[in-house]
Amino acid sequence: MEMKLQSCFSVLIVLSLCLSVSAQSCRSYNGFANNQVFAACVDHPVLNSVLHWTYIESNNTLRIAFRRPSTTANQWIAWGINPQGLAMFGTQALVAHQNSTGGTHAYTSSLNPPGPTLQQSDLRYGVSELSATHVNDEMTLFATITLPAGMTTINQVWQEGPMAGGAPSAHALTNDNRASRNTLDLLTGSSTAAVDSVLKRRNTHGVLNAVSWGTLMPMGAIFARYLKVFKGADPAWFYLHVACQSSAYAVGVAGWATGIKLGSDSVAVQYNTHRNIGITLFVFGTLQVFALLLRPNKDHKYRIYWNIYHHSIGYSVIALSIANVFEGLSILSPDDKWKRAYTGIIIFLGAVAVVLEVITWVIVIKRKRSNSDKFPHNINGVNGMNGHANRV
Secondary structure: OHHHHHHHHHHHHHHHHHHHHHHOOOOOOOOOHHHOOOOEEEEOOOOOOEEEEEEEOOOOEEEEEEEEOOOOOOEEEEEEEOOOOOOOOOOEEEEEEEOOOOOEEEEEEEOOOOOOOOOOOOOOOEEEEEEEEEEOOEEEEEEEEEOOOOOOEEEEEEEEEEEEOOEEOOOOOOHHHHOOEEEEEOOOOOEEEOOOHHHHHHHHHHHHHHHHHHHHHHHHHHHHHHHHHOHHHOOHHHHHHHHHHHHHHHHHHHHHHHHHHHHHHOOOOOOHHHHHHHHHHHHHHHHHHHHHHOOOOOOOOOHHHHHHHHHHHHHHHHHHHHHHHHHHHHHHOOOHHHHHHHHHHHHHHHHHHHHHHHHHHHHHHHHHHHHHHHOOEOOOOOEHHHHHHHHO
8 A cells, every 4th residue: 555655656746747847848948049038938839839038018128039949941930919819910920931041031021911921021010139040950030029008918929831932831721820829918928829710610611511511412312312202201202302402501501601701801811622612502502492493393394304404403512512521621620530420421321322222223113013014015015905995
């Protein structure tokens, strides 16, 4: 018993030491040139970067060092303040990368719509002593920034990305790249993670479309194709089909409108394939709704052409819907369980369709045989009843 207590106590000591080292990781750093010292620091939760700063409240001066270990010569780093909110656009950024001569170039860039190109430009804040170093694969930005009076809490945004043709190129769109922003209190050092409203809207857009276009639409088609073969299901199959497709269209339009809004809010980031398929789905879905209002009677001479049109557009919508849901999942990059879940739903619906297809053909063949038995053909291929009538 005593040995177990000693072992547990030892484990607790080791854990405490590990937590202490982790908490003090940025404070224990002493690798700055010229023995520079900063009053506070914070380890950023994503993109493996650290911010050191000293804030002088008497003259509203902020002296910073933004460093990122494991940064190669083919990468750029950036840190900035956004006075408008926790977003990329509006950020007053400091950028650094290695130039063609092997030196490290640092400059300022104001990220404004329609697209953040990281071109050199002036900031709304005064910046002095701007420089950068790149030593042992660790890149560091230094600057002194003059803030507006009373601005002790800032919206900080940081980022990293690849170089292309000697200039900064677009950064990745992983969850870490999207989450690289928070609110920082310069006096206390506390930071508050950003609430990613854009990601919430993207998730909402994805759920609406996966449920409507990607699930309800195939279900409605299954009802229409396979239930009507059962005599007892008429006209219930038709109402199920209409209810399912109408619900899918209504929810799908909401998802489509959410996507249009997301696209207009992020003009610098475009997903052309996903957008074009979405617009096509909306057009096809709307055509199906209007086609329902113009549906001829069963015995109308144009009904066959309407059926061809309705089925062609309907199956096209289903194929495009499923493809676009997977396209959206690749853009959102959620946990694998969500992609597996939707894949499972599609496999299940496909398996149900296969089983019902076999059952349908069995029923149809039996009915044809039954009809043949009731009305046998004579040797000349004439229906028995017709032959009898001819003889009479």
